[in-house]
Amino acid sequence: MNAIETHDLCKSFHGIYAVENLNLTVPEGAIYGFIGENGSGKSTTEKLICGLLVPTHGKIKLYGKPYRNPAERAQIGTLIEDPACFPGSTVYQNMMMQALNLDVKDPEDEIARVLDLVQMTEHADKKFGKCSLGMKQRIGIAQALLGHPKLLVLDEPINGLDTEGCRIVRETLQYINREEGVTILITSHILDELSKIATHYGIIKEGRLIQQIRAEQMSERCRDHILVRTANDMKAFGFLRRQFETETSESGIKVYGEPDSMKISAMLMEEQIPVVQLETKRIGLEEYYIGIMEEARSA
Amino acid sequence: MNALLRRDIYRLFRTPLLYLFMLCAAVIPGSMSVMTGFEPGYDAWGQVSGLFSAGIFAIAGVFLAFFIGNDYKSGAVKNIFSLFPKKRGYAAAKLITGAVAGIMILLGYVLGAEVFGVFTGADFTSGLFDMLCAVVAKAGMMFLFSGIYVCVAALFRNKVWFSVFGILAVTMLFIPALLITLGTPLIMAGLSIAAGVIGLFVFPGIAALIMKRLDALA
Structure with missing residues (x-):
């Protein structure tokens, strides 16, 4: 089964197509690297999949069901652009709000688990607005991991991270993919990092998908x-x-x-x-x- | 909706702005009396039905504008709308939270009026029962107006100041309805609660229609 399928997906803004006739397929259990130039439509595609933008035309399916199905949407973890946190609230409070959204059992334990995964436990009582860019990104990833999602949609998650931060995120994503079978759709401009974890790639240019390829096939060609x-x-x-x-x-x-x-x-x-x-x-x-x-x- | 409501209530009581607005509401009765020339006959319990008490709705509305606007500005709506594609639940949770905030602000106002009355040796001529009915009536109206405010805030999303001015304009239009008289307390309380219940069912749908037509990320 495919975790994500789009069929002739289109999104236009004021008559200009940001995404045009996109037929994307993300297999279940894959780490799908979605790459393209700035303004090529990567983020727009992810926002469409997450229901944050309304498609102009086309369909999106999650695990074979319409993407607006609440049961499927409840199992998505997202980090789109910046982490979705209130600057005046602490890291813990922001995590708790998301845990409440997800109706997580034992939210305190779950928050401790995900903060530990991204090695941010000691910053739980810090105001989110006072955190560095790298810390914010790791908190955003931790937030996306709350509630054991089966699909992660991550937009530039390693932006602003130092080498150690990149390593932590990479190992966390590999761990949850391997141990929990989480499917990950990830965009990044840091192709070297992406190549270390992706199992599939999709290349988009000017809103159109020009290639979808498995990592093994790419290795053959590269x-x-x-x-x-x-x-x-x-x-x-x-x-x-x-x-x-x-x-x-x-x-x-x-x-x-x-x-x-x-x-x-x-x-x-x-x-x-x-x-x-x-x-x-x-x-x-x-x-x-x-x-x-x-x-x-x-x- | 339950999850969203729990989240919003958790956030509400950790929002410093709420307590600031409660404090502002608490000083209104006393400060207005002082500014208009404090005269004997200040009825502490009667402040609940006075003109200035209508301003509580405006204060609650402004609070809600910031509360919803900050959901958009911080990007928290990304998490919410990813999980909850139906916007009606979000609107309903905001309506209830806004009403709770409004009631707390109202209670701050009432408390301020009574404390001012005690310290200045003012009269408590209106009956306690009448006063309580007026409080209940205003609390019921909070649900109705919170629904209207949610619709306005949903329209402007992260443009908080547009929401603020829109909400103030709406409040100005409805000022006569907010002047709950103390003459027929039970009837007023009953009607206001009924209006609040109607608002609770009607306005989330209207707000959801507005949000459905607009992209979540402005």
Whole structure:
């Protein structure tokens, strides 16, 4: 079953579409990284899913049911933009208000549990407005975790976090996904962090979903390789493919499985094939994403 | 709605603004008497039906404007409307909480009037029963007006000062209805309670219709 499905989802503001014909599928149990440029429609999509914006057209389903079904909505934890807390109230009071919203049994114990998960227990009596940006983000995540939700919708949750804060959030999300099977829809511009936890990715551009891909598929496409250009690429390709896994592309010959570029250079020189360019390419999520965006621009 | 109401009541009693407004209401009878030239014959219990007591509704309305507006400004509505897609429950909880706040402000006013009366040796000419009926009547009216105020605040959402001016304008329109006379106490109390009950059922639906048409995040 899919945790989230959208069907031709559209949202326009004053005639301009922020989200257009979006068909998003988030499998149950996934950590779905939703990535795109600023203003591409990521936050708008999340707000639509959470019922904070009214769709112009289209449908949203949560676990196969209409998204306005109260039973399903009660199981969503959200952090959309800034944490939803009153600055003049303490961290504990803000957490208690959300616990009351959720009708949580033993709210004091539940608040203690989630604050401990994000390592914010010692700040419970601090006024929320006096907390730093990073602390506020962790409190927002703790609030989203109240009541053991089965779906988390997080918009830029690691914004403003230092390295330690990122680690805490990453480990918390991985823990609840692994141990409790929580599905997570997460947007972030920090692709390096996202690549450490996401199992699926959706790439959005100008309100349209241009690709949905599993992390394993992306890994296949993002393999490290050595890019070779020679004076005689045809001869070089014929020679190299007998030794290594290779692939031709517009930018040159891609050689997989051999980390030592000097070895490849020496081999080609022995065959009297002059090397014009030799470069080690390390492809991560960021490079893959930029490549997809460039393809979309030129399409 | 129960969960939302519990949350709002929890928040209400931890909102310093409520106690500030109660204090403001408490000093109104005495300060108005002083400003208008304190004369013998100040009826401490009669203050409940006086013109200045109508101002309690305006004070309660302003409080509600801030109470609801801060839900939007702080982003708390994101958590609420994610969980509760039907806005009627939110509106009903706010109506009840607003009425409770209004009643507390009213009690602050009454207490202030009586304390001022005791300290200045004023008269307590109106009957205690009449006074209590007037308090009950005003409390019933609080539910009706809280419903109207919730609709106004739902329209303006995080634009708190627009809500404040809208609420004050509405209150001005209804001032005659707020002057509960002490002449027919039981009838007035009964009618006011009936009006409050009607408001409790009607206005959450109206406020929900307003909120349904507007995105939660302005």
